[in-house]
Amino acid sequence: MSQKRILLIAPTGQVGWELLRCAQPLGTVIPVSRVTNAxxxxxxxxxxxxxRIIQQIKPDIILNAAAYTAVDKAEEETELAFQVNGTAPAIMAEEAKKLNALLVHYSTDYVFDGESASPYTEEDKVNPMGAYGKTKLAGEEGIEAIGGEYLILRTAWVYGIRGKNFLLTMQRLANERDELRIVSDQIGAPTWSYMISQATVQVLSQLYSPQMSKDRAQYSGIYHLTSGGQTSWYEFAKAIIAREEKQPNVIPIPTAEYPTPAKRPAYSVLSNQKLQQTFGITVPEWDKTLELCLDAQQER
Known part of the structure; x- marks a missing residue:
């Protein structure tokens, strides 16, 4: 593929930080955040x-790694969450369409209510329970309404070796406490931010290849992108702590014993079949990617 001009919005978040490094082979990556740079x-x-920023940079590809992700706080700051998660992505889609650019936007399992008993597909009915999920769904619907070339990549239970996430929280608490009480009745697929970035770059490489580029628009749509398999927060915590020097006692508890302002989906497993069938991309099982992440963290 020819070198592209890539606007990366929010390059310091978990996924954005990885994209800033992984997307370099695709072209010139231009990182933009709330902090002024060149x-x-x-x-x-x-x-x-x-x-203004899109019109100024005139990218071929927009990678929107930004989001209002404070799930509980969104119940209070709903207007701000809608602006960031709902309105902004739709505006990006409008500007991308004017430039014949491709928009890549990341969404969430929170657009579902968690009442399924089998992995959610892209065609399953959405029914967000809280403000965060509703704002993310608004972003999806805004992009779809505009049309143009876009990829909406839904992911879930994202963690990494930077920022604030479950992995780093468990590692910190393992060293601070002798006992951890972790929710055991919420099920999902922990997904390493690096794997999300790698899969995104693989998809883009294909879309801009001679085989797909002429018909690129037909691949626009929603795709699920998570690790394979499933687990609970409790089992995820145990797997993380197994690599720690200090081994606190990990106790499983029901969600009812850990109340939060925003209700969490009890079941957040997403089917990656569409991504696999369309682009031939398979993200490894969650426990395998966790091992790779912990190895990478140790090397750092």
């Missing part, structure tokens, strides 16, 4: 700011 800055709560 390319300027973007305020995702301000529609004019979003339009």
């Amino acid at each position: 390319y300027g800055h973007v305020d995702l709560s301000n529609a004019d700011s979003v339009r």
Whole structure:
């Protein structure tokens, strides 16, 4: 593929930080965040700011790794969450369409209610329970309504070796406490941010290959992108702590014993079959990717 001009929004988050490194072979990656750099800055709560940065950079590809992710706080700051998660992505889609650019946007398992007993497909009915899920769904619907070339990649239970996430929290608490009480009745597939980035780059490489580039628009749509398999937060915590020097006692508890302002889906497993069938990409099982992540963390 020819070298592309790639606008990366939010390069310091878990996925954005990985994309900044993994996407380099695709072209010139231009990172933009709330902090002003050589390319300027973007305020995702301000529609004019979003339009201005895209019009200024004129990218071939927009990677939107930004999101309002404070699930509980979104119940209070719903308007801000809608601006960042709902309105901003739709504006990105509008500007991308004007430029014939491709928009890559990341969404979440929270668009579902968690009442399924089998992995959710892209065609399953959405029914978000809280403000965060509703704002993310608004972003998806806004992008779809605009059309153009876009990929909406739904992921879940994202963790990594940077930022704030379950992996780093468990490692910290393991060294601070002798006992950890972890929810055992929520099921999902922990997904390493590096794997999300790698899969994204693989998809883009295919879309801009001679075989797909002429018909690229037909691949627009929603795809699920998570690790394979499934587990609970309790089992995930145990797997993390197994590599720690200090071994606290990990006790399983029901969700009812860990109340939060926003209700969490009890079942968050997403089917990756569409991604596999379309692009031939399979993300390894969650426990395998966790081992790879912990190895990478140790090497650092």
